[in-house]
Amino acid sequence: MCGRFTLRTSLADLRQLFFPQDDPDVFSAAIQSVLNQPRYNIAPTQSVAVIRQLDGDAPEFAAMRWGFIPNWADDVAIGARMINARSETIDEKRSFKNAFQNQRCLIPADGYYEWQKAGSVKQPYFLHQPDDASFAMAGLWELNTKASDDSSPIASFTVITTAANSVTGKIHDRMPVILDNKDFDAWLDPSFHDTSSLKKHLTAAAEDFFEITAVSRRVNHVANDGPECIEPVTPKPEGPKTTQATLFD
Known part of the structure; x- marks a missing residue:
């Protein structure tokens, strides 16, 4: 699964990865407020900048x-159980089937966390590219008007x-799907239905895409959102063996 991730990449680098041919002002004021500082501990229910494409429009x-809060749900709490969707069944599940057809998105990230039992504690690990470059996780998005108090749409992913x-x-038997740059256009295009x-x-x-580093347990607390979350540590002896806190050459 993927329950926490990071996005420390600058606006300039994000634009180069996702919008290399577009105007430098592709980021609206609202999005800049979400991306205005490095994020070291992005958690469920938080506001995140994702890339989507509406019918007839360019990606944004x-x-x-x-x-994910399905359009039929009347309680936002359901989203806490839908932070991930299994690739094997997204074209079958009631909650995700329509979104897979029409509402796919990219989630920019430059690392994510997993936990592994090590004796009496769970040791967090940070999975990232060797050069800490950003990448795109595949996602689905939805609009819901039934779960909010004032019927205003809630956009979720x-x-x-x-x-x-x-x-x-x-470390874990699941991992986020990472999309190649050449697949971005088809993935985002809502008119492309060849699922x-x-x-x-x-x-x-x-x-060899990810390097795995044992990190501080500070990341366990959502309130901690600074570089200390990715600080390398040496796991307890009963945990997986490491070399300089980085696992698996």
Whole structure:
């Protein structure tokens, strides 16, 4: 699964990755307020900048709540149980089937966390690219007007997961789907309905995509959202072996 992630990338680098041909002012004031500082501990229910595309429009950044709230739900609490969607069944599940057809999104990130039992405690690990570059997690988004107190639409999203590769699988059996840049256009296009071809891309990243680092348990507390969350540590002896706090060459 993916229950926490980071986004420390500058606006300039995000624009270069996702909108290389567009105007430098692609970021609205509202989105800049979401992206105005590095995020080291993004958690469910928080507002996150995702990339979506509406019918007839160009891709755009939009602020959304992490935790998918189906359009038929009348309580936002359901979103806490839908922070992830399994790639194997998103075209079958009632909650995700329509969104997979029409409302796909990209979630910019530059790392995510997983926890592993180590004796009496759970040791957090930070999974990131060796150069800490940003990447795009595959997601689905939804608008709900039934769950809010004033009937104003709530935009929410979920991160799609798949079976882990041989490296990340030593920490957890699931991992977020990372999309290749060349697949961004088809994934975002709401008029592209060949979901069987899209599902072929919902696979694990290459074994050398992520580096895994044991980090401080400060990340366990949502209120902590600074560089101390990714500070390398040496796990307790009963945890997985590491070399300089970085696992699996």
